[in-house]
Amino acid sequence: MTKTADGSEVYWDGDHYDAFNQPYEDDLAFYLAEARKARGPVLELACGTGRLTIPLKKKGIDITGLDYAAPMLARARAKAAVAGVKIDFKAGDARNFRLGRKFKLIFIAFNSMQHFGRRPELEGFFRSVRAHLAPGGRFIFDVFSPDPRYLTRDPEEMLPVAYYDAPGGGGKVLVNETYSYDKMAQTSRIVWHYRSEKTGKTVKKSLNLRCFFPEELQALLHYNGFRALRRYGDFKRRPFGEASMKQVVVCAPVL
Ligand SMILES: C[S@@+](CC[C@H](N)C(=O)[O-])C[C@H]1O[C@@H](n2cnc3c(N)ncnc32)[C@H](O)[C@@H]1O
Structure with missing residues (x-):
């Protein structure tokens, strides 16, 4: 799953x-x-x-x-x-x-x-x-x-949230985040962009957090x-x- x-x-x-x-x-x-x-x-x-x-x-x-x-x-x-x-x-x-x-x-x-x-x-x-x-x-x-300053973030803005060693010796991974607030659902719609320094590839994964x-x-x-x-x-x-x-x-x- x-x-x-x-x-x-x-x-x-x-x-x-x-x-x-x-x-x-x-x-x-x-x-x-x-x-x-x-x-x-x-x-x-x-x-x-x-x-x-x-x-x-x-x-x-x-x-x-x-x-x-x-x-x-x-x-x-x-x-x-x-x-x-x-x-x-x-x-x-x-x-x-x-x-x-x-x-x-x-x-x-x-x-x-x-x-x-x-x-x-x-x-x-x-x-x-x-x-x-x-x-x-x-x-x-x-x-x-919920912090109102966070909820009103610019959805285009990318901010770094993590920098870690990929499992199995895969080099470093830099994770940047975009954020938008879904007012109707009271939900933070976050996307984490995982960029592997070794391969140069980026994988995107969503994270939804209800406020x-x-x-x-x-x-x-x-x-x-x-x-x-x-x-x-x-x-x-x-x-x-x-x-x-x-x-x-x-x-x-x-x-
Ligand atoms: C932020 S992680 C926390 C994991 C762990 N408790 C920790 O503190 O590291 C959120 C967890 O919620 C689980 N999760 C999301 N929806 C769920 C559901 N409907 N029932 C059970 N687990 C769920 C995810 O699979 C994930 O493991």
């Missing part, structure tokens, strides 16, 4: 994904602390290549991962084997899943919830999460806080049976505010 359900193509290759995101681990200590607090099984939705799943498992967390994209799961399974950990990585759609068991913590990290754009998709997602939460369970996610404005997010949680217990602006647990780039939300289901 080369596209996720929302049309995003950037998960076409787990090796490239990891090489691109290599230094990023700002969220690891936060999710590890929350997983420890849960004192029970943990489910990571949209787990990708196991960037968080594998280190959490290595720290003793009983964790299951679920993702839509076969190339991401293939990479996750290969990395888990190398790391010597056994993780049940499941292929599935977070917008509608049934695993036949419950979890003390369900989380979806790194803006992945922004792949669920339309109301029925979000309703299916929240319904599935609720159905898999054990009593006293928590649901945690992080998404961007969640803070008050809208609160309403969505409310009408889908969740209560925000804590709302942070970053992974250091600073309170969410005007200057926050992220919305990191710890929720409980309303019974």
Whole structure:
């Protein structure tokens, strides 16, 4: 599968994904602390290549991962084997899943919830999460806080976003980005242009990220049976505010 359900193509290759995101681990200590607090099984939705799943498992967390994209799961399974950990990585759609068991913590990290754009998709997602939460369970996610300066970017403008070593010794890859904001769908339409310095070839891949404005997010949680217990602006647990780039939300289901 080369596209996720929302049309995003950037998960076409787990090796490239990891090489691109290599230094990023700002969220690891936060999710590890929350997983420890849960004192029970943990489910990571949209787990990708196991960037968080594998280190959490290595720290003793009983964790299951679920993702839509076969190339991401293939990479996750290969990395888990190398790391010597056994993780049940499941292929599935977070917008509608049934695993036949419950979890003390369900989380979806790194803006992945922004792949669920339309109301029925979000309703299916929240319904599935609720159905898999054990009593006293928590649901945690992080998404961007939309920044009006970003949304009004010139769609012709190309900005560099990454420069990494291609997997398998393929030389350097420079990634430039174009951005346009789809006002009707409240969705950032991003294209990443991957240019291989070795071959001179450029490959283009789309990335769609639905924007969640803070008050809208609160309403969505409310009408889908969740209560925000804590709302942070970053992974250091600073309170969410005007200057926050992220919305990191710890929720409980309303019974
Ligand atoms: C930004 S990546 C995050 C991956 C991983 N959680 C991480 O932090 O590195 C987004 C992930 O969402 C997954 N995804 C997108 N739509 C999905 C869906 N409908 N169900 C499950 N996973 C989905 C993609 O395949 C991709 O692995």
